[in-house]
Amino acid sequence: MNQDFEFYNPTQVFFGRSAMENLSGLLSLYGKNVLLAYGGGSIQQNGVYEQVMQVLQACGKKVTEFSGIMPNPTYQKVLEGGAIARSCGADLILAVGGGSVIDCAKAVSIAAVERGDLWTRHWLEKRPVEIPPIPVGTVLTMVGTGSEMDGDAVITNEETKIKTSCWDYCLYPKFSILNPEYTYSVPEYQMVSGIFDTLSHIMEIYFSPEDEDNISDDFAEALMGNIIRSTAAALKDPQDYTARSNLMWASSLALSGLLAPSKKEDWEVHQIQHQLGAYYDCAHGMGLAAISPAYYRLVCPYGVPRFKRFAINVWGLDPTGKSDLDVAMAGIDALAAFIRDSHMTANLRELGIPDDSLLETISSTCNLRQGGYYTLTREDVLQVLRKSF
């Protein structure tokens, strides 16, 4: 652990089939007014909405609903939620859904107490949140973003076509209720999209210095190995509790801060996908899957020892008689095969992008980052996008 770090994750997690039983006790710690944040109708279809409402009513809470939160939640929606939270005097925001709902709820928790141009202040200039936001609790129904156990709120500004994150310790949910059974009804496409999002979070951290023997990398490999096994099991039987529970917990841990100590972190794949997402409304995880193999093939020669380690420790490849670069590249081939075998989108065409006309625009607006083994030029981004087509 050669680089200094801070580790702090104040979210209280209740996990398992009986996790919801803790909700009433948790609610007793907050005031009467609850803003219930959710997306579309999926939580009404799978019964989670009714379960949560029953607990809220039994606890005598005054519930105001804030619904219709979209995938890739917009700044406009955040301002709308902030106004509702203010007018109902929310003491707690209860976010029921996946990462988009939780991210939006976190942003609303700021918008409810702070006026002015929040977008510039917290999302663009990344200034710390100084006015204590309204506490947020979550009930997770979709796996992938890790928002239930981190301090990130990713929001899209539709006017400027920028999707970016605000991070603060005060944005960690106070509590998160994680019942893997709630994810059974998520369609396969969304399930594997979330899985690749988790895997990508781990790879963005893992494929970066420091390269000294450290626990963060060991944990990353342990998580990736588990995800690979659990994905196969969940595809075979979506109601495999062991598999779904591993995938849920892996997703929460991936961005919990646990893998970050001593790592510089890359996040270039997410940068490219964020710009892709600003022009094409696609499932985030599938966008990541479509561009990851091409990206890593381009970067691999600059970090051969790490990619070789990935091939051997994560994919169990035998390095005997191969050059280091060949082993390293074979690891990326294994990743690409996993993407295909797991019914994820293997390229931008499968993602529904009709032609390559916008790829230059995307590459020219993409935020280039340092941190990984190689810092992309705009020409490199374009090459990654073209090879992903």
Place this chain on the structure above:
Amino acid sequence: MNQDFEFYNPTQVFFGRSAMENLSGLLSLYGKNVLLAYGGGSIQQNGVYEQVMQVLQACGKKVTEFSGIMPNPTYQKVLEGGAIARSCGADLILAVGGGSVIDCAKAVSIAAVERGDLWTRHWLEKRPVEIPPIPVGTVLTMVGTGSEMDGDAVITNEETKIKTSCWDYCLYPKFSILNPEYTYSVPEYQMVSGIFDTLSHIMEIYFSPEDEDNISDDFAEALMGNIIRSTAAALKDPQDYTARSNLMWASSLALSGLLAPSKKEDWEVHQIQHQLGAYYDCAHGMGLAAISPAYYRLVCPYGVPRFKRFAINVWGLDPTGKSDLDVAMAGIDALAAFIRDSHMTANLRELGIPDDSLLETISSTCNLRQGGYYTLTREDVLQVLRKSF
């Protein structure tokens, strides 16, 4: 993750060479009166006492010292600290040292605010702590117990010869400052004792059901692998920062709650060592090392698949052509070899126990636990102790 669980670890960790730079900011969150808890002279010899005092004075704190905390801190010492904390009106207890100092400080944080027979209430009957204790912060100078990032306070009652723990969320340190360089001056004997304590914490959890594919076991193996490598490196060069930092972080994570989800946990080795420690004042980790091989050889036949997995995944043993039991037992042989190669005590005689006259007394007073693959009888405990001699 088949068993339901709760995960919550509210300790804020600052790790690395510059970790102490965060102390003044942290102190500003608490009132003027600080109780400085420490053990003997080691923090004066290695300069940590002076560093901490300089920060405390620069922050204008009124410091009261509570020193002389012994290894295996006693309930009597806790009551003494409670009285001092009350009389100086401590707003914060700053524990500077290893696990004994931190455990004692946590117990004092209760004793300062609560009257009566705390021992019976919290240590024997394990009743929750209801009066908010005084906040505790730590500066760690010795690795092994994990007390810097957990809610345990292990205390010894000298009169009744019972060493046991009180656990509560409110006993987690508010912050912990972890600088691996502070451990450079720890003598080798204490260093490897702490390392085996960490390893034992992991094994106590790992060698227990549930046995389904789960992340806790994957993380446990990742940590054990890192500890094995880092121990060899630290023995070769005690100032190997990479090795010492891995050992420090591994120790904190081992009892952070991260390895516990979905596991029943065993803790029988610790139970036996606690009774051993009540009669013979030995280094805790060395006591664990002396009895672990015999204990695991006895238990192994009841959990062959798990011990086989340990042999392969942690020690890299090749199972080809061997029976499952043989592979499993070879893993325990590898553990025993590690104990010898790492200059740990390999048996009770090396621990300084002159004869086997008290082994029956120890086995007859030992607290027998369920949770692992096999629940020991008193006869089994005696057999483990005799085979460890």
